[in-house]
Amino acid sequence: MLGCVIHGRGDLRVEELPEPEPGPGQAVVAVRHGGVCGSDLHYWRHGGVGDFRLREPMVLGHEAVGTVVSLGAGATGPAPGTPVAVHPATPCGVCPECAQGRRNVCRDTRYLGSAARFPHVQGAFAARIAVPVEQLRPLPAGLGLRRAALAEPLSVALHAVRRAGDVAGRHVLVTGAGPIGCLVVAAARAAGAARITVTDLLPEALGYAAVAGADTLVRAGDPDDAGWPPEVDVAVEASGAAAGLNTCLRLVRRGGVVVQLGMLPPGSSPFAGNLLVSREIELRGAFRFDTEFDEALRLLAARGEFDGLISAVVPVREAGAAFALAADRARSCKVLLDFDG
Ligand SMILES: [Zn+2]
Ligand SMILES: [Zn+2]
Structure with a gap:
């Protein structure tokens, strides 16, 4: 299966990755779309984003939607076949910020496709990913995978x-x-x-x-x-x-x-x-988000005009071209990678 891996500044590769196995409490999701974010572009062009620097190869991507494939041991979550959006954050739940309800600034969070911690948390730009079931959100009625890819931003x-x-x-x-x-x-x-x-x-x-x-x-x-x-x-x-x-x-x-x-x-x-x-x-x-993810899915389900912000959907094999397009703001707004097939 294919994924997009950043090896360093300017070195983005589409490569074969091992099939993920769902660990305890995890689900495997077949990713359909992954939105290319400004932070993905920063890793690609500068080898880092803000004060976070790349120190090892990392699968990019944190804006992912897809379909549940399988559940790991002890995982109770959406059944295989359910279309879901993936919340990219797993806060630690025990630090002072988590205790105060500011989980988005958790000092020990795991965020998909982020070099903020080392080893880096591998991201969602892959045909299949294993994530904790708590990070999955079934799509509300009437919301398709394509528009749902805007849930994270x-x-x-x-x-x-x-x-x-x-x-x-x-x-x-x-x-x-x-x-x-x-x-x-x-x-x-x-x-x-x-x-x-x-x-x-x-x-x-x-x-x-x-x-x-x-x-x-x-x-x-x-x-x-x-x-x-x-x-x-x-x-x-x-x-x-x-x-x-x-x-x-x-x-x-x-x-x-x-x-x-x-x-x-x-x-x-x-x-x-x-x-x-x-x-x-x-x-x-303002940094990332927490429960706003559920609000975003409701808003996306209710409003069709969001479709106008998705300017291109590009097959994963052409990820390099997709990144170049996303980086050219005169030609694009939100660019999605398509992992289907
Ligand atoms: Zn993003
Ligand atoms: Zn925390």
């Missing part, structure tokens, strides 16, 4: 909006119209935002933000763009660039909230800290 977006507080009736700014930024738009809309403004350097990316429900699109590189708001109530930084963070700090109202969601470059980033002080802006981080 939509969960990230829902968590970021939750970190912003109550956005109902508010004007929300989103900097960065990649797949995550677009899903933040959808999440903010679902949470009742009154107005959503999105900035990006690329007009093609802004087009996807419009599909997701943005009201106003602004070219980030154009200070004269008529769409720039005088101020906003809440800002979510989804570009992962220091320039985006500074735009958020400049435009959020006094006492407003800025959520940093995009992973910034490794090390330190310059930002307009004095605005934070003099305007009493609250700067909050």
Whole structure:
């Protein structure tokens, strides 16, 4: 069976992997689709993401949907044949963060396809994977595997909006119209935002933000763009660039909230800290998600417009081309790998 393994910076290989056996409490899932995430692209292009560096070959991927094949000893979970989405996180359940209900920042979590710990946790870009049954979610009625592949990034977006507080009736700014930024738009809309403004350097990316429900699109590189708001109530930084963070700090109202969601470059980033002080802006981080995964599946089942954010489905044998496509934001939004056959 085939899988996508990153061996180092720029070295992505589609290779034969051993068939997984379900361990105690595990299920084997035949993966149908795996979404290519910004973090997968970072491992490919830079050999790491944020401050996590690759130290051994790793199967990429954490956005997986498929069908249950078999259950291991003592596993009670969805029956073979059930279509499922795979929650990529297994928090430890005993650390202080888990005890406080902040399982997404668990200090000892296992997250599919992540180099945050060593040995790395192998990912989901493989024809079949073995995962704990607790990580499986049967798809709600009416939700197909293809759209369900957005569950993981939509969960990230829902968590970021939750970190912003109550956005109902508010004007929300989103900097960065990649797949995550677009899903933040959808999440903010679902949470009742009154107005959503999105900035990006690329007009093609802004087009996807419009599909997701943005009201106003602004070219980030154009200070004269008529769409720039005088101020906003809440800002979510989804570009992962220091320039985006500074735009958020400049435009959020006094006492407003800025959520940093995009992973910034490794090390330190310059930002307009004095605005934070003099305007009493609250700067909050948002990392992964927890129970938002179930909310994401419900939202995906209810809304067809998400289909417009899936810009390509590429056979796994062409994973290199799929990654190049996903990295070219002028040509793509969310790119899915197809592991069928
Ligand atoms: Zn992702
Ligand atoms: Zn924990």
